[in-house]
Amino acid sequence: DTAVSQTPKYLVTQMGNDKSIKCEQNLGHDTMYWYKQDSKKFLKIMFSYNNKELIINETVPNRFSPKSPDKAHLNLHINSLELGDSAVYFCASSQAGDNQPQHFGDGTRLSIL
């Protein structure tokens, strides 16, 4: 009965590779998000989708491309991985509208060698 699930939980890869992280929510929410948490625990939003439409795109390199095949899924594809991409990536979801709490997945720890 996991609400927001991300796969994989850990991802270790080399510089220059391309990788994807998948996210699914079974809460019936309309809005999904990707956040990046760096080594100092600082969290910053990357993208947000509402009903498969991109609504927030923070200043993220073009190498990061989110894809939302339906409103229950928001995947993150990263091209040409760099050392600075090492972080924990969190997916979240919420109902649309103000003040709605966001529900987070357990994170994907990406390590670039």
Added chain:
Amino acid sequence: GDSVTQMEGPVTLSEEAFLTINCTYTATGYPSLFWYVQYPGEGLQLLLKATKADDKGSNKGFEATYRKETTSFHLEKGSVQVSDSAVYFCALTLNTGFQKLVFGTGTRLLVSP
């Protein structure tokens, strides 16, 4: 721009001690304010929220009051437990319909028996 400032951690307390974690914000407009908690190896969970001035959010013995005059949302608990050890994040959203959470840097709480 909009930002959240939290006290640096770690905060180290003995069980049953009183907890305060300071949080102040800068925002254009009237934000909603949140406290999220992150237990080791997990994603963030909403702890409490307040959506307008003088509102008090409370949950699991934790409280925070939205103080517009001091632009603050300090987290308090009267008697902490070892199980409260976690990282606590203060955050805001502006009520624009786009739920972009802006997080503080997080404060690690360590409670010893």
